[in-house]
Amino acid sequence: MGNTDLFKNSFDKLRFPNHVDLIDLLLEEIGISETNLKVNLEQIREDFPNLTDHSLEHSRMLWNYAELIIGDNLFLNPLEAYVLHMCFLVHDAGMCYSILNNKAEIENMDIFKDFVALNSDIKNVEEEALFYCVRKLHGEFASIIPTATLPSRKMVINDEGLRDEFSEIIGRVSKSHSMDISYIENELFDYIKPSHIDIPIDCKKLAYILRTSDAAHIDNLRTPLLNREIKENIKGVSQHHWIFQKKIGFPFLENGLLIYRSISSFNPEEKKAWWLCFEALSVLNDELKKADLFFIEKAKKGFAAKGVKAIDNPLFLGTSYIRTNGWQSIDTKIKVSKPNLLAANIGGKRLYSHTYFAVRELIQNAIDAINLRQIKEKSLVGNIIVELKKENNDWYLLVRDNGIGMSRNILINHLLDFGKSYWKSYDFYDDYLGIAQKKFRSIGQFGIGFYSVFMLGNCIKIYSTKYGEELKFQNILSFDNGLIENPHLSVVENNSIQEGYGTTVEIKLFSDPYTTGGFINEISFKKNDLFELVRFLIPDADHSIEIVEQNSNKTIGAKTLSSTEEFNFNSFINLVRFEKSKGYDSFVIKALREIDRKLLPVYQGGKKVGQLAALPNVNRKTAQNTGVILSNGIRVADLSGNLAGYIEVPEVVNLNRNQFKSEITFESVFDWASRYIDYLRDQSNSNNIPDADIDREIKSIQYALGILNENEYLFVYIDTVNNKRIPLTIGTLRNFISSNNEFNHYQLMDTFHDGFSYQGIFDVIRPFSFGGLLCDEDKKKIVSISSLIGDLVNEEWGEYAINESQGFQDFWHLNGVSFPYYSRTIYKRKI
Numbered sequence: 001m002g003n004t005d006l007f008k009n010s011f012d013k014l015r016f017p018n019h020v021d022l023i024d025l026l027l028e029e030i031g032i033s034e035t036n037l038k039v040n041l042e043q044i045r046e047d048f049p050n051l052t053d054h055s056l057e058h059s060r061m062l063w064n065y066a067e068l069i070i071g072d073n074l075f076l077n078p079l080e081a082y083v084l085h086m087c088f089l090v091h092d093a094g095m096c097y098s099i100l101n102n103k104a105e106i107e108n109m110d111i112f113k114d115f116v117a118l119n120s121d122i123k124n125v126e127e128e129a130l131f132y133c134v135r136k137l138h139g140e141f142a143s144i145i146p147t148a149t150l151p152s153r154k155m156v157i158n159d160e161g162l163r164d165e166f167s168e169i170i171g172r173v174s175k176s177h178s179m180d181i182s183y184i185e186n187e188l189f190d191y192i193k194p195s196h197i198d199i200p201i202d203c204k205k206l207a208y209i210l211r212t213s214d215a216a217h218i219d220n221l222r223t224p225l226l227n228r229e230i231k232e233n234i235k236g237v238s239q240h241h242w243i244f245q246k247k248i249g250f251p252f253l254e255n256g257l258l259i260y261r262s263i264s265s266f267n268p269e270e271k272k273a274w275w276l277c278f279e280a281l282s283v284l285n286d287e288l289k290k291a292d293l294f295f296i297e298k299a300k301k302g303f304a305a306k307g308v309k310a311i312d313n314p315l316f317l318g319t320s321y322i323r324t325n326g327w328q329s330i331d332t333k334i335k336v337s338k339p340n341l342l343a344a345n346i347g348g349k350r351l352y353s354h355t356y357f358a359v360r361e362l363i364q365n366a367i368d369a370i371n372l373r374q375i376k377e378k379s380l381v382g383n384i385i386v387e388l389k390k391e392n393n394d395w396y397l398l399v400r401d402n403g404i405g406m407s408r409n410i411l412i413n414h415l416l417d418f419g420k421s422y423w424k425s426y427d428f429y430d431d432y433l434g435i436a437q438k439k440f441r442s443i444g445q446f447g448i449g450f451y452s453v454f455m456l457g458n459c460i461k462i463y464s465t466k467y468g469e470e471l472k473f474q475n476i477l478s479f480d481n482g483l484i485e486n487p488h489l490s491v492v493e494n495n496s497i498q499e500g501y502g503t504t505v506e507i508k509l510f511s512d513p514y515t516t517g518g519f520i521n522e523i524s525f526k527k528n529d530l531f532e533l534v535r536f537l538i539p540d541a542d543h544s545i546e547i548v549e550q551n552s553n554k555t556i557g558a559k560t561l562s563s564t565e566e567f568n569f570n571s572f573i574n575l576v577r578f579e580k581s582k583g584y585d586s587f588v589i590k591a592l593r594e595i596d597r598k599l600l601p602v603y604q605g606g607k608k609v610g611q612l613a614a615l616p617n618v619n620r621k622t623a624q625n626t627g628v629i630l631s632n633g634i635r636v637a638d639l640s641g642n643l644a645g646y647i648e649v650p651e652v653v654n655l656n657r658n659q660f661k662s663e664i665t666f667e668s669v670f671d672w673a674s675r676y677i678d679y680l681r682d683q684s685n686s687n688n689i690p691d692a693d694i695d696r697e698i699k700s701i702q703y704a705l706g707i708l709n710e711n712e713y714l715f716v717y718i719d720t721v722n723n724k725r726i727p728l729t730i731g732t733l734r735n736f737i738s739s740n741n742e743f744n745h746y747q748l749m750d751t752f753h754d755g756f757s758y759q760g761i762f763d764v765i766r767p768f769s770f771g772g773l774l775c776d777e778d779k780k781k782i783v784s785i786s787s788l789i790g791d792l793v794n795e796e797w798g799e800y801a802i803n804e805s806q807g808f809q810d811f812w813h814l815n816g817v818s819f820p821y822y823s824r825t826i827y828k829r830k831i
Contacts, residue, residue, distance in 0.1 A: 006067035009074055010081030019078060022197065025159065026082040032158045034059075036150055037089055037099075044096040048131060050238035052245055053222040054095055059088040061221060065213040068253055069288070071304020079199045082162075083170055084206050086146065090156065091174040091210060094141025095134055098151055102141070106133050110434035117436040118429070136430075139178025143171035165194050169203055176207040177214055181290050184208070190298075205300075208291040212303070215284040216258065218277070219248045243270055244277035248322070257309040258284070265325035266318075274329060277322055278314055285311045355519040358456050359386070360537040360657075361449035362399040362505055364634060367542050368423065368442045369403025369503060373467050375438055376404070382543030382558070388513060388530050388550070395509040397456060402502040405466040411477045411489060415450060415462075443632045451483075456519065458482035459508035465494065467501045524580045531556075536577035539646065540633035559633070561646055567599040567611055569626075569644055576646070578625040578638075591618040592626070592644075599645045600675055604668045610647035614676050614768065616697055617642075627771075629660055636660045640771030642700075647773065666778040669770060673701050696765060704767035706783045713764055714788075720759040728761065730792070736761075738796045741829040745789060747822060760824075761789075786825070799830040 011027055013020045034056060044054040066084070067073065076084065097103040106112055107130070115129040122128055134141075146156055146167035157163040157170075169192060176183050188203040223246040225233065230242045244266075251260045260281060266274040285308040295302030310317040318329030363384060370382035385400040406415065414422035422428050423442035429435060453460055460479040465471060474494045479487045513520045514528070525532040531547045531554050538545065540561040547554045560575060567575075570593050592615060599611035610630075615623045627639025630648045636657060639647060649660045677698050684694055702708045708730070715728040717736065728736060737743070744760030767783055774782065793800055803826040 004063045004067045005073040006070065006075065007063050007081065007085075010076040011078050015074070016078055016199075019197070019199065022199075023078050025162075026078055029157065029159050029162055030082065030085050033086060033089060033156060036152065036154045036156060036158070037093060039152075040096060040099045040150060041089075041093060043098045044092065047096045047098075048134070050131075050234055050236065051095070052241060053224060054092045056089075058092070058217065058222060061217055062088045062210075062213040064250070065216040066209050068251065068258070069212050069216060069303050069305040070209065071253065072301070077199050077201075079166075079194065079197065079201050080206060083166055083173065083201055083203075084209060086157070086166070086170045087174045087177075087206065087210050088213075090142050090145045090170065091177050091214065092138060092142070093145050094138035099145055099148055099156075100141060101151070103130070106130060106137070109133065110437065111136065111430070114429050114434065114436035117439075139175040142174040142178075145174070146170045169201065173203055173207050173210060177210050184294075204294065204298075208287075208294060208303075212284070212287045212291055212305070215280070215287045216251070218245050218260075218280050218284075219250050220246050220263065221250075237272075237276075240270075240273040240276050243273035244280075247273075248277065253305055254309070256304065256306040258288075258305050258307070259309040260321060262322045265323040267325050268327045271327060274318070274322065274324060278311075278317065278329070281308045281311055281317075281322075284308055354522045355455040356522050356533055356537070358452040359397070359399075359519070359533065360634065361452045362386075363534070363538055363541070363545065364443045364449065364632075366399060366401035366403060366503070367632070367634075368444055369401050369405070370543050371403075371442075372432070372435075372440060373402070373404040373501070375432075375435065375440060376467060384541070384543055384545045385548060386530065386534055386545060387548035389548070395512055397507045397509055397513070398504060400502065400504040402500060403467075405469075405501045405503055406462075406464040406475065407466040407469065408475050408489060408491070410466070411462065411464065411475055415477070416487070441632075443634065453505065453507055454479075454482050457507045457509045458484075461506045462503065463506070464503040465501050471500065525577055526580070532577055536579070536635065538634055539576050539628060540630055540648075542633055561611075561630075562608075562633070562648070567645070569593065569595070569597045569599070569613055569615075572599060572611075572613075572645060573626065576628060578628075580625075588618045588623050589626075592623055597644070598679060600672060600679065602647060602664070602668060602672045604664050609649075609664065609668075610645060612643050612645035612647070612672060612676075614673075614680070614697065614701065615642050615644055616693060631657070631660060637772075639773070640769070642769050643771065643773075662773060662775045664774055664778075666774060666781040669774060669778075669782075670705055673705055673768075677701055697768075699765050701768040703765060704770065704782050704784075706781070715761050716764055717761050718759055727764070730788075733761070733789075734792050734796060737792055737827075741831065743827055745785075745825045745827065747785065747824075789825075789827070793827055797829040801828045801830060802826065803828070 009015065011023050013023055016023060038056045041055045041059070044051060063085075093099055097106075107126075112129050112133050115132050116125055119125050119128065147163065148156055150156065155163065157167055169189075172188055176188065179187075184204050184207045188207055190204060191200040191202055193200050223230070223242050225242070227243075227246065230239060230246065234242050247262045247264050247266065249261055249263050251258045253259070266277075288303065288305055288307050292302050292306050310321055314329045314331045318324040322329075363386065366384045367382075370380070370384070374380050374382065380402070383402050385398070387396075387398040387400075389396050389398070410422060414425070414427070421442075421444060423444055432440075458479065458481055460482075462477040463474055464477075465474050472494060473491050476490045476492060477487050478490070479485075509518075512518055513530075515521065520528055520530060520533060523533065523536065525536065530549045531552075534545060534547055535556055538556070540559060541556065542558060544558045545556045547556065564571075573589070573593070595616070597613040597615065599613045601608045602610045602612055612627070615626065623642070623644070624640075625638060626644035628646050629636045629639050630646055631650070631652050633648075634657070636649065636652055637660065639645070647662075647664065649662050649664075651661055653659050653661050680694050680698055699708065699712060703712075703714065708714070710730040713727040713729055715733055717726040717728055718724075719726065726732075744758070746758060746760050746762050748762065763785060767785060767788075770782055772779075780787070805824050806822060
């Protein structure tokens with residue numbers, strides 16, 4: 001039981017002569033509750049041995065810290081002191097299973113299952129999940145412990161009258177120590193007056209005492225192990241907590257500041273422990289500041305302790321109080337003095353290069369929001385509206401969705417937190433318990449996409465109503481001058497801008513989007529408008545997208561690519577938009593339309609991840625701009641190589657979403673190519689392609705897959721001295737390499753032809769190009785010309801040197817107009 005002056009004065013019968021019997025009852029009940037809970041509090045150490053002390057001694061010690069922080073031993077009345085003592089007892093009691101016998105219940109909770117789903121690669125993940133859940137929920141558990149029956153069959157609060165009267169408020173105040181500070185204002189009463197007792201209880205005051213006292217108790221009394229035992233028995237980050245608390249003594253108060261000192265210095269190998277101590281003191285300092293603000297706003301006498309000494313100067317703290325030895329506690333964390341400037345620069349054109357990418361980012365956010373709402377409301381039909389409109393000579397872009405919507409908390413604390421993705425935060429998984437188990441994966445990853453909108457305009461409004469909140473009201477976040485001025489949030493009655501749940505982003509554009517310099521004209525299509533741009537950016541959206549512009553309404557259907565079982569070249573090229581300025585050749589495309597190759601599905605792990613067609617060269621020209629890489633249906637990059645079609649990849653790897661990580665294996669490519677070779681053989685003598693050309697295509701694919709036999713003629717050796725042309729198979733090339741110490745290899749611009757007097761090896765068949773289709777681990781399994789020759793040279797010569805040059809370096813100055821090859825490689829044996 002408490003032995004501080006604060007405790008004694010709170011139950012002083014001379015101070016409260018009219019409540020002597022009540023004081024006797026309260027003190028007796030405190031003793032009974034301590035006895036009843038002692039064994040259970042000690043069980044916390046058994047359930048979670050890495051935790052510092054949470055026993056009865058910790059609960060009692062909080063009175064010492066409360067007395068130091070308050071600085072007024074007449075601060076509490078008997079009922080307040082009783083409630084506070086019970087909160088000291090039960091606030092951490094939820095950290096063990098024995099009181100509520102709830103281990104199995106925790107393991108069945110969504111928060112537990114989400115943790116396991118998100119951290120499946122962690123060793124002993126279920127133990128870590130239990131620890132995480134108990135730490136997260138122990139305040140919630142504490143709120144019901146005052147009415148709990150213990151395993152001993154005794155009650156936490158023995159006296160039925162006290163239990164009926166005070167269990168709820170003890171539970172609420174106990175819970176408050178683990179909640180956001182807003183919980184105190186929203187969930188606790190200023191005062192309550194119990195029945196038949198003329199003594200008020202200031203619940204909010206008690207909550208601040210509990211929070212600050214608990215945060216302050218970080219001294220060595222909470223570490224009952226020897227240093228050796230700590231290093232041997234305590235693992236992970238908990239060991240650093242034990243180390244720093246083992247070194248910290250009881251603080252004292254000076255000029256309104258708590259001063260902590262270390263008993264021994266922190267050596268270089270104890271840096272992590274020192275910084276954890278600094279973080280703990282920072283938390284305490286923050287709690288004291290919030291408490292002080294509360295008392296000022298309520299015009300009440302507050303605490304004597306207003307903060308922590310030297311907390312704003314880690315170096316001074318390390319040299320004078322929490323001492324370091326052999327290193328200096330300089331805070332080297334990255335600081336952003338002007339975050340709005342950073343967001344404007346990094347989140348704009350310097351990252352995205354084109355302003356139209358802002359449209360992609362807004363639609364991407366809308367897709368995420370709808371996908372999340374559909375988990376809650378499976379029957380929901382998602383709909384996105386992208387609109388361009390002109391009002392009073394000003395142009396506006398609006399992107400609407402009927403997704404999950406955003407609360408005030410998300411708008412303020414997450415949307416405006418540049419570089420921090422809400423979707424990847426534990427706040428998100430707390431807001432939507434069970435979501436991790438359902439494999440929800442957001443498209444947004446980096447927390448910067450929204451800021452791209454400031455490439456389009458400075459005046460932006462976000463209208464949003466979060467799913468489940470009252471539809472009558474709507475949150476509006478307004479930016480009146482871009483990122484130069486702070487935005488402002490208002491809550492108004494719902495209007496026609498955003499009807500129902502969901503979000504609308506409205507941007508007043510800098511200029512007419514259809515004129516030169518407008519975002520519509522940053523890219524070239526057959527017809528430049530918003531509809532074509534959105535089709536280009538989002539070829540396979542999860543939900544339909546309605547495009548409204550210039551008195552026209554058009555709709556892009558949901559999953560137009562992935563829901564189509566079979567494409568031909570024409571049907572695919574009609575559906576997907578490609579940029580005309582990037583190597584677009586209308587003659588080649590026209591010829592390929594006449595051939596109209598079939599696209600065959602590509603499978604990875606038994607799942608279809610796309611459809612591809614192999615394309616022939618047309619008049620020695622390779623088609624470009626006929627394939628696309630998608631991630632979640634959104635364009636990432638063009639698909640290079642002799643391919644048409646699309647491939648879906650699981651993730652992008654850079655901020656502006658134009659680089660990707662493929663998971664497609666060589667085996668998947670081999671499977672597709674084998675089926676496509678069969679298809680090509682069936683196409684012999686059809687579609688105006690001679691058999692010889694189809695045979696050449698098949699050999700090209702086989703070449704890349706490494707399945708050509710050694711009798712295939714892949715090269716020709718031009719002997720200019722003897723005026724000979726010698727066809728070379730893999731076998732005869734090997735012999736040629738073995739009998740020479742040096743040779744040249746030329747790769748021609750289009751195909752081999754006469755007229756150039758260069759001595760060396762030329763390609764007859766080139767391997768098929770799969771571009772960047774394969775995963776990094778398997779890219780080397782695709783055979784290229786250089787890898788084939790390099791392997792043969794290495795086998796025959798061992799050590800060798802190469803010298804590479806481009807055609808224009810050797811030929812341009814000689815002929816002045818053109819050059820016949822684009823590369824020459826000189827191989828020299830090292831002798």
